[in-house]
Amino acid sequence: MKLRKLVTTFAAIALMLGTASAQAADLRVGVEGAYPPFSWKEADGTLKGFDIEIAEAVCAELKRKCVLVEQDWDGMIPALLARKFDTIIASMSITEERKKRVDFSDKYYNTPAKFVAKKGAGLQISKSGLKGKRIGLQRGTTHQCFMEKMYPEAELVLYGTQEEVFQDLAIGRIDAQFSDSIAADDGFLKTDAGKDFEFTGGDQHDEACHGPGAGMAVRKSDTELRDDLNRAIKALRANGTYQKINAKYFEYDIFGG
Amino acid sequence: MNLIIEYQAQLLAGTWVTIQLALISLVIAVMFGLIGAWAKLSKNFIAQKTAAGYTTIVRGVPDLVLILLVFYGGQQMINSFGAVTGLWDYVEVSQFAAGAGTIGIVFGGYMTETFRGAILSIPRGQIEAGIACGMDRITIFRRIIWPQMVRYALPGFSNNWLVQIKSTALVSVIGLQDVVYNGFVAGRSTRQLFTFMFAVLMIYLVLTAISDVALRWLDRRYSRGIVRTDHG
Numbered sequence: 001m002k003l004r005k006l007v008t009t010f011a012a013i014a015l016m017l018g019t020a021s022a023q024a025a026d027l028r029v030g031v032e033g034a035y036p037p038f039s040w041k042e043a044d045g046t047l048k049g050f051d052i053e054i055a056e057a058v059c060a061e062l063k064r065k066c067v068l069v070e071q072d073w074d075g076m077i078p079a080l081l082a083r084k085f086d087t088i089i090a091s092m093s094i095t096e097e098r099k100k101r102v103d104f105s106d107k108y109y110n111t112p113a114k115f116v117a118k119k120g121a122g123l124q125i126s127k128s129g130l131k132g133k134r135i136g137l138q139r140g141t142t143h144q145c146f147m148e149k150m151y152p153e154a155e156l157v158l159y160g161t162q163e164e165v166f167q168d169l170a171i172g173r174i175d176a177q178f179s180d181s182i183a184a185d186d187g188f189l190k191t192d193a194g195k196d197f198e199f200t201g202g203d204q205h206d207e208a209c210h211g212p213g214a215g216m217a218v219r220k221s222d223t224e225l226r227d228d229l230n231r232a233i234k235a236l237r238a239n240g241t242y243q244k245i246n247a248k249y250f251e252y253d254i255f256g257g
Numbered sequence: 258m259n260l261i262i263e264y265q266a267q268l269l270a271g272t273w274v275t276i277q278l279a280l281i282s283l284v285i286a287v288m289f290g291l292i293g294a295w296a297k298l299s300k301n302f303i304a305q306k307t308a309a310g311y312t313t314i315v316r317g318v319p320d321l322v323l324i325l326l327v328f329y330g331g332q333q334m335i336n337s338f339g340a341v342t343g344l345w346d347y348v349e350v351s352q353f354a355a356g357a358g359t360i361g362i363v364f365g366g367y368m369t370e371t372f373r374g375a376i377l378s379i380p381r382g383q384i385e386a387g388i389a390c391g392m393d394r395i396t397i398f399r400r401i402i403w404p405q406m407v408r409y410a411l412p413g414f415s416n417n418w419l420v421q422i423k424s425t426a427l428v429s430v431i432g433l434q435d436v437v438y439n440g441f442v443a444g445r446s447t448r449q450l451f452t453f454m455f456a457v458l459m460i461y462l463v464l465t466a467i468s469d470v471a472l473r474w475l476d477r478r479y480s481r482g483i484v485r486t487d488h489g
Contacts, residue, residue, distance in 0.1 A: 033442050040446035043263040045270075070442075071432045075329070079432070082332040083347055163445040191448055 027064040028085035029055045030071045034161060037186045037249050038091045050254075053245045054108060054236075055089040058216075061232040061241075074140070074160065077101055080217060086225060088217040091180075093142040095211045102217040105229035110213025110256030112203035113143055116169065116184050117176035118196060125201030130154040136165040136174035143178050145209035162187060169197065176200070182254065213256055261456050264443040268453075271439030272460050278353070278425045278435060279464075282361035283418065289365025294372035308369065315366035321427050323363060328355040328431045356428035360421065367417045375409035376402060408479040415472045419465055436460055 031051060033041045039049035047068055059066035069085040080088055080102060087105075094104040115135075117123040123133065131153040137143045139158035147156055157174050159165045162183055169177045170193040177184070181199065188194035216233075218226045236242040237255065246253055261268065289311075296308035315323070332350040339345040379402060387397040429438035436457055444453035 034445035036446060036448070041267070041442050042446070043267065043443075045267055069432075070434070072430055072438070075325075075431060078325075078329040082329045082350075083336060084332075084349070161441075161445060163448065163450050166448075167450055187448065193448075 025064040026067050027059050027062065027087070028067045028069055029059070030076060030079060030085040030088040030090060031055060031068050032073055032076070032090040033070050034073070034163070035091060035183065037182070050109075050245065050249045051089050051091055053248070054242075057236050057241050057245060058089070058229060058232040061235050062228055077217070080219060083219070086218065086222065087229065091214045092217055093211055094213065094215040095142055095145070096208065097145070098217070101220075103220050103222065103226050104215035104217055105226055106233055107213030107215050107256070108233050109254045111180055111182045111254050112205060113146065113179065113210060114181040114184060114199045114203060115176050115178050115201045116188065116194075116197050117200045118172075119198050121175070121200075123176055123200050125204075127151060127153055133175040134173070136168055136177040137179060138162045138165060141179075142210045143180075146204065146206050147178060149209055150204075150206060166193065170194070178204070182250065186249075258452075260443075260447050260449055260452055264447070264453070267439045267443055268436065268456060268460065271434055271436035272464075274353075274434060275422075275425050275436045275460075276464070278357050278360070278428065278433075279422045281357045282364065282421065282425070285358065285361025286364035286368050286417070286421065289362060290368025290372050293365060293369030294376060297369065297373050298376060312366045312369050315363045316370075320360065320363050320424055321430065324356060324359045324427055324431060327359045328352065331355065352428065352431050352433040355431060356425070356433050360424055360427070364417055364421045364424070367420075368414070371410050371413035371417060372406060374413065375406045378409045379405045404479060407475070408483070411472065411476050411479065415469075418468060418472070422464055422468065423461065 031047060032039050033047050035049075035051075037049055039047060039051045042048055047070070052068065055068065056066050067085075069079075071079050071084070071090075073090070076088055076090060076092070077098065079085065088102075089108075091109075092098070092104075094107060098104070115123070115125055123129060130151045133154050134157050135147060135151075135154045136157045136159060137147065138161060144156065144158065147154060157168070159168070162179055165174075165177045165179065166184075166188040168174050169188070181203070184199070189197060189199070216229050218229070233242075242255065243253070246255070293308045293311060296304035297312075299305060328350060332348070335348050335350065339348060383401050383405075384397060387401050392400065425435060426437040429435055429441070432438070440453045440457035441450070444450035447453075
């Protein structure tokens with residue numbers, strides 16, 4: 001194991017310096033910081049949100065020091081592969097496509113996806129109802145996979161971030177948007193810009209696209225870390241830490257069935 | 258507005274990163290530009306072809322592609338090389354070094370052409386006169402080529418520099434926390450993307466306006482003794 005070699009090297013150096021430093025056990029976690037309420041940045045530069053607290057709880061559970069590494073979404077997997085950090089805890093859905101490049105822990109939450117449109121727009125969520133409609137979504141997500149598979153008749157408008165999708169929905173450049181329901185509820189519907197909009201069409205799910213939920217990604221060679229993460233997720237669910245964090249941000253358990 | 262004041266530390270820290278990045282990549286670009294121009298004008302076949310290859314590649318490939326290649330690809334390459342040879346286990350390519358280096362090398366390609374054109378604009382007879390006076394090559398460069406090259410190169414240089422300042426925005430993709438990255442993260446965190454995009458825009462305008470003043474001062478300084486006429 002390369003990681004173990006690194007750890008022993010570090011430990012040897014720490015020993016030589018005569019410091020009983022815990023640095024050898026640092027867990028570097030890639031996080032996004034631009035996806036409220038899962039992760040965002042405060043004015044003083046600190047990172048906050050559900051993903052961040054889960055990451056810290058996982059580190060505490062594994063008794064390793066957390067080093068949060070901020071990373072732009074588009075470069076998340078390349079940065080993991082380039083060993084900029086050891087795991088991604090950034091609301092990344094477990095998908096077959098991503099599994100070709102990285103390994104995932106078990107899910108740590110699973111929230112349904114939903115459409116959002118203007119109140120009273122009467123948008124029908126069906127092949128004929130969405131035909132030619134402009135549907136906004138964040139590119140490279142499970143939602144893009146879902147729309148391309150289920151509703152190829154719709155005209156997809158792709159954005160780099162979820163915030164931009166909301167912006168364009170608010171000014172009417174798209175007919176509806178499709179995203180995670182929590183992100184849409186907290187990020188848009190509950191804000192001033194979203195007061196004239198509503199969920200439409202109920203929960204959308206396609207196992208092949210959406211997968212089991214959001215997981216923590218690790219490099220394929222890091223099976224040991226993956227097992228550790230799985231153990232930590234189970235422990236957090238069992239000892240109530242997860243539920244405590246969950247309650248701070250959401251009204252119901254987002255772990256899913 | 259209140260939000261911008263609240264997040265001003267973030268924006269200022271980002272602006273500082275942008276300024277450092279722009280200045281350091283400028284130094285690299287000027288160095289590559291001077292070496293490139295010298296190589297292109299030299300009689301050495303290898304130097305000529307190397308410089309031609311360099312400007313063709315860096316001016317022909319999108320900056321963003323190069324940055325991603327250097328940052329992610331470069332690190333993977335270095336690490337797999339280390340793994341194969343057993344020389345090292347993990348080397349971190351710093352975001353700043355990858356960003357400043359790539360932008361500097363890319364704009365060095367543009368600077369090469371700007372400097373080459375400027376040197377060619379200097380009447381050949383002046384250099385011959387220098388040789389006739391018994392000046393060595395360094396003196397000729399210092400007294401004849403450099404002062405006039407700067408004057409001829411300034412308009413093109415100014416263009417390159419303004420584009421280069423804005424190109425630093427590309428590094429936000431590799432997670433370097435420049436003014437664009439910090440502005441967008443703040444915008445998304447507060448859900449006021451427009452407010453912060455506008456702030457970032459104003460910061461760039463201020464930076465380019467300051468450069469404009471500096472460049473005009475340089476232009477005046479290197480145009481001393483030359484009368485401008487309407488026909489240029």
